[in-house]
Amino acid sequence: MPEILLxxxxxxxxxxxxxENLNLEIEDGAFITLLGPSGCGKTTTLRMIAGLETxxxxxxxxxxxxxxxxxxxxxxxxxxxxxxxxxxxxxxxPHMTVYQNIAFGLETLKWKKPDIEKRVAxxxxxxxxxxxxxxxxxxxxxxxxxxxAIARTLAPSPKVLFMDEPLSNLDAKLRGEMRTELKxxxxxxxxxxVYVTHDxxxxxxxxxxxxxxxxxxxxxxxxxxxxxxxxxxxFVADFVGNPTMNFIPALVKKTSDKVAQxxxxxxxxxxxxxxxxxxxxxxxxxxxxxxxxxxxxxxxxHGTAYSTLPAGMETTVxxxxxxxxxxxxxxxxxxYATDSDLRFTITGNMxxxxxxxxxxxxxxxxxxxx
Amino acid sequence: MAKNNFSNRVLSYFTKPSNVIxxxxxxxxxxxxxxxxxxxxxxxxxxxxxxxxxxxxxxxLHLKKGDFSLLNITMLMFGKFEKDYSISFFWSPLWxxxxxxxxxxxxxxxxxxxxxxxxxxxDIKYKKFISAVFVFPYIMPSWTLALVWKNVFAxxxxxxxxxxxxxxxxxxxxxxxxxxxxxPCSLVMGIHYAPFAYILIGGILRNMxxxxxxxATILKADRWRIIRKVxxxxxxxxxISTVLLVxxxxxxxxxxxxxxxxxxxxxxxxxxxxALYSSSYSGQSYVMTLVLVxxxxxxxxxxxxxIGKRKSFTTVTGKSGQVSYVKLKGNTVISVIMVVLLFFxxxxxxxxxxxxxxxxxxxxxxxxxxKFWLSRDPISGFxxxxxxxxxxxxxIWKALGGSxxxxxxxxxxxxxxxxxxxxxVSKKRGSRAATLLSNVAFFPYLIPSMAFGSIFLAxxxxxxxxxxxxxxxxxVASIKYLPFASRSGTSAMMQLSGEIEEAxxxxxxxxxxxxxxxLFPIQKSSFxxxxxxxxxxxxxxxxxxxxxTTSGTLITTLLSYFDERNVVQMSNGINLLIVLIVLIVNFxxxxxxxxxxxxxxxxx
Numbered sequence: 001m002p003e004i005l006l007x008x009x010x011x012x013x014x015x016x017x018x019x020e021n022l023n024l025e026i027e028d029g030a031f032i033t034l035l036g037p038s039g040c041g042k043t044t045t046l047r048m049i050a051g052l053e054t055x056x057x058x059x060x061x062x063x064x065x066x067x068x069x070x071x072x073x074x075x076x077x078x079x080x081x082x083x084x085x086x087x088x089x090x091x092x093x094p095h096m097t098v099y100q101n102i103a104f105g106l107e108t109l110k111w112k113k114p115d116i117e118k119r120v121a122x123x124x125x126x127x128x129x130x131x132x133x134x135x136x137x138x139x140x141x142x143x144x145x146x147x148x149a150i151a152r153t154l155a156p157s158p159k160v161l162f163m164d165e166p167l168s169n170l171d172a173k174l175r176g177e178m179r180t181e182l183k184x185x186x187x188x189x190x191x192x193x194v195y196v197t198h199d200x201x202x203x204x205x206x207x208x209x210x211x212x213x214x215x216x217x218x219x220x221x222x223x224x225x226x227x228x229x230x231x232x233x234x235f236v237a238d239f240v241g242n243p244t245m246n247f248i249p250a251l252v253k254k255t256s257d258k259v260a261q262x263x264x265x266x267x268x269x270x271x272x273x274x275x276x277x278x279x280x281x282x283x284x285x286x287x288x289x290x291x292x293x294x295x296x297x298x299x300x301x302h303g304t305a306y307s308t309l310p311a312g313m314e315t316t317v318x319x320x321x322x323x324x325x326x327x328x329x330x331x332x333x334x335x336y337a338t339d340s341d342l343r344f345t346i347t348g349n350m351x352x353x354x355x356x357x358x359x360x361x362x363x364x365x366x367x368x369x370x
Numbered sequence: 371m372a373k374n375n376f377s378n379r380v381l382s383y384f385t386k387p388s389n390v391i392x393x394x395x396x397x398x399x400x401x402x403x404x405x406x407x408x409x410x411x412x413x414x415x416x417x418x419x420x421x422x423x424x425x426x427x428x429x430x431l432h433l434k435k436g437d438f439s440l441l442n443i444t445m446l447m448f449g450k451f452e453k454d455y456s457i458s459f460f461w462s463p464l465w466x467x468x469x470x471x472x473x474x475x476x477x478x479x480x481x482x483x484x485x486x487x488x489x490x491x492x493d494i495k496y497k498k499f500i501s502a503v504f505v506f507p508y509i510m511p512s513w514t515l516a517l518v519w520k521n522v523f524a525x526x527x528x529x530x531x532x533x534x535x536x537x538x539x540x541x542x543x544x545x546x547x548x549x550x551x552x553x554p555c556s557l558v559m560g561i562h563y564a565p566f567a568y569i570l571i572g573g574i575l576r577n578m579x580x581x582x583x584x585x586a587t588i589l590k591a592d593r594w595r596i597i598r599k600v601x602x603x604x605x606x607x608x609x610i611s612t613v614l615l616v617x618x619x620x621x622x623x624x625x626x627x628x629x630x631x632x633x634x635x636x637x638x639x640x641x642x643x644x645a646l647y648s649s650s651y652s653g654q655s656y657v658m659t660l661v662l663v664x665x666x667x668x669x670x671x672x673x674x675x676x677i678g679k680r681k682s683f684t685t686v687t688g689k690s691g692q693v694s695y696v697k698l699k700g701n702t703v704i705s706v707i708m709v710v711l712l713f714f715x716x717x718x719x720x721x722x723x724x725x726x727x728x729x730x731x732x733x734x735x736x737x738x739x740x741k742f743w744l745s746r747d748p749i750s751g752f753x754x755x756x757x758x759x760x761x762x763x764x765x766i767w768k769a770l771g772g773s774x775x776x777x778x779x780x781x782x783x784x785x786x787x788x789x790x791x792x793x794x795v796s797k798k799r800g801s802r803a804a805t806l807l808s809n810v811a812f813f814p815y816l817i818p819s820m821a822f823g824s825i826f827l828a829x830x831x832x833x834x835x836x837x838x839x840x841x842x843x844x845x846v847a848s849i850k851y852l853p854f855a856s857r858s859g860t861s862a863m864m865q866l867s868g869e870i871e872e873a874x875x876x877x878x879x880x881x882x883x884x885x886x887x888x889l890f891p892i893q894k895s896s897f898x899x900x901x902x903x904x905x906x907x908x909x910x911x912x913x914x915x916x917x918x919t920t921s922g923t924l925i926t927t928l929l930s931y932f933d934e935r936n937v938v939q940m941s942n943g944i945n946l947l948i949v950l951i952v953l954i955v956n957f958x959x960x961x962x963x964x965x966x967x968x969x970x971x972x973x974x
Contacts, residue, residue: 094604
């Protein structure tokens with residue numbers, strides 16, 4: 001039911017365009033993350049859907065009902081959009097106890113007192129904060145405040161839940177735990193979640209679909225793994241994944257409809273795609289994820305170890321080839337002496353080719369000329 | 371050995387500049403507060419000239435001026451003589467003071483709070499204009515509006531029979547209660563302090579995370595429920611402090627009740643105090659001083675008690691930058707009403723003073739003349755010697771020079787002290803000495819100006835070398851204006867992390883260099899505000915100085931002199947002069963350095 005639809009939504013502040021002509025369809029029960037660097041318009045988008053911000057133009061529907069339309073002059077207030085909103089800084093009311101904070105929304109809905117008590121107790125139980133019911137927010141730790149905020153938001157059982165970087169004020173360990181629990185909550189409640197973050201890992205691990213934005217413009221809207229392996233352009237490829245994708249300057253020349261000759265790293269390669277593609281002859285960029293550059297004695301490309309960063313489970317090796325520094329990620333602990341010679345290969349069929357406009361033209365395998 | 375160890379520890383304690391500052395200020399301030407309070411207590415138990423005559427004739431005693439007696443207190447509180455002495459000289463003025471302060475605080479907080487909400491939370495138009503002009507009534511002397519009130523509403527039917535603007539233009543004579551008494555006193559004081567409330571409440575609203583209100587919106591609370599359940603409780607501590615500060619200030623005010631109270635036989639504690647003192651009932655006047663001090667102290671204790679700790683603000687850094695303004699219904703109408711109101715509160719007074727100073731016959735606008743400004747010969751036609759026109763009157767220039775010099779010296783002393791106290795308190799934050807110092811430095815605020823003047827008058831009767839000196843005025847004003855300077859200095863210093871100074875210590879910069887080259891410049895506008903506020907307050911001050919000096923010394927006392935003798939052209943002209951000086955100083959300082967009155971009070 002609560003499918004969310006954005007049509008040509010634009011938000012301007014004076015001469016500055018925060019969000020430009022955004023079209024988005026969020027399915028019922030989805031977990032969507034709005035991802036992008038700070039200032040990309042993701043929070044503005046979320047606030048517009050929630051009704052906390054008024055778009056300059058466009059139309060927004062929630063569950064088939066038009067909640068905003070610049071043409072029809074409709075603007076339903078946030079209070080009437082049947083949503084929940086989790087703020088980055090929790091926005092707990094300092095003068096109310098945990099219990100009062102959670103009960104507030106239910107009192108507004110004129111629930112009966114026993115029902116309120118029951119529901120609040122239930123929420124306290126779910127989020128494991130029963131013992132704090134009569135404390136004030138200032139007497140709780142950050143993680144506990146976060147739980148109270150979630151309980152307060154979930155208490156009226158909203159069908160749609162908006163979250164604005166809810167984990168960014170927590171320490172790394174707690175953040176990891178909360179990710180797990182939020183994903184669990186999503187499954188348990190069956191509500192639609194829309195989640196703003198600038199942390200690509202958070203988006204990758206939690207979302208059913210990522211909406212990646214840059215300077216107010218939608219870049220890609222796809223499931224996380226597709227965004228990861230088939231980014232629409234170089235910006236998306238660069239933003240998602242850690243360590244970031246290797247971008248290697250290259251010269252390309254089409255030799256058949258599925259093959260192009262690529263010159264890079266001082267060598268010649270054949271780029272072979274499964275589907276026909278187009279790319280202009282001349283300068284282009286080859287994108288390779290670090291895991292597709294395995295180091296081995298049988299590797300066909302020569303380089304030197306620029307520096308090695310073992311992390312226990314995996315090791316990032318920075319390889320110097322000519323003037324280019326490449327990242328390679330290997331499973332397990334490795335250590336290469338600085339400046340020692342090593343050899344590596346380009347593997348897999350997810351090597352990307354970006355044209356001069358940084359758009360992804362094709363993906364395929366890279367075969368070195370013998 | 372142990373002794374040596376102790377003296378070493380003392381020595382090393384005082385090698386830190388912050389320790390020296392805290393201890394030095396504690397000693398100075400405590401002696402400037404404790405000794406005077408002791409003097410007042412002492413003097414309230416000592417009979418004055420007229421006190422003794424009165425008691426002797428009533429009770430057949432043989433008291434002389436200077437004798438010890440409890441009669442000052444009993445007479446004032448319970449005495450019955452010529453009907454109800456205590457009621458007309460103490461209880462009724464006290465009741466009037468309290469009523470006036472309650473009404474004025476209510477008006478100030480209501481008006482200031484609404485404007486603060488409109489500016490920070492709604493999409494009202496002309497925000498810049500409104501927020502700039504709305505502080506005028508606070509920057510201008512408090513009696514400004516009282517004088518305007520008189521200029522407009524005085525009429526031939528009431529008081530001295532001077533014809534005001536309303537009567538002269540329309541012939542309407544408003545009733546006496548409208549011109550003099552509790553109504554105009556409360557209204558004028560309320561409007562004078564409304565900007566003060568606006569600055570304090572607006573500061574809180576601006577700092578308050580807008581998400582707190584949005585969270586309630588999302589949970590389907592309507593606008594009114596949000597204000598009632600979320601906004602109000604959160605700004606409540608600030609609201610209560612504002613009420614108490616305004617209440618104390620109004621209790622203490624002297625000028626307004628003199629201008630629009632006394633002519634209608636409306637007396638409050640401060641005006642009665644002055645009347646008793648100038649008729650040599652000094653013993654009773656000091657009892658009254660004591661009462662004013664006690665009320666002030668009571669207010670502070672109340673303030674501390676009301677602001678609970680448990681519900682304190684959780685300051686989690688958030689992005690409250692994205693505030694969505696509430697859409698006002700009838701925005702244009704409200705905006706226009708605001709602008710019109712502001713015109714009458716802030717701009718009209720200036721015209722009014724100019725106009726009144728140009729009337730040969732009061733209230734008759736067909737008799738315009740420039741002689742009260744430009745006459746090089748003494749102006750005749752009054753029952754007192756008026757002297758030359760304002761611009762060529764040596765007495766006025768002398769008084770103006772005196773006021774400017776005094777304000778300059780006081781602002782230097784207070785601003786610097788505020789900066790140093792801020793430094794000392796922030797360096798030693800959490801320590802008992804620092805907490806004591808910041809409380810002691812705020813204490814003078816609670817003592818009404820009139821009582822403060824009276825206290826130091828008491829001191830000067832003991833320490834005769836101080837009597838009537840310029841130094842005494844500087845001392846009194848410096849202590850009186852220290853509270854806000856030390857408060858804003860402390861908050862500015864608290865915002866600087868200790869590492870900023872430590873980085874300079876490591877490269878070997880001496881203390882003076884660290885202060886002048888590092889700390890002061892970083893928070894320049896806040897610290898300069900600490901100089902600006904005392905200057906502005908001092909140049910327009912009347913009640914603090916009225917007991918301590920003669921009418922010719924300062925421009926405000928001279929103004930009061932002319933007003934009390936009904937030379938309204940001169941008093942209006944001089945008032946215009948003061949208002950213009952204050953506004954010009956305020957705006958040039960603001961443009962040049964970014965300092966402002968708001969920052970001086972501790973707003974944002």
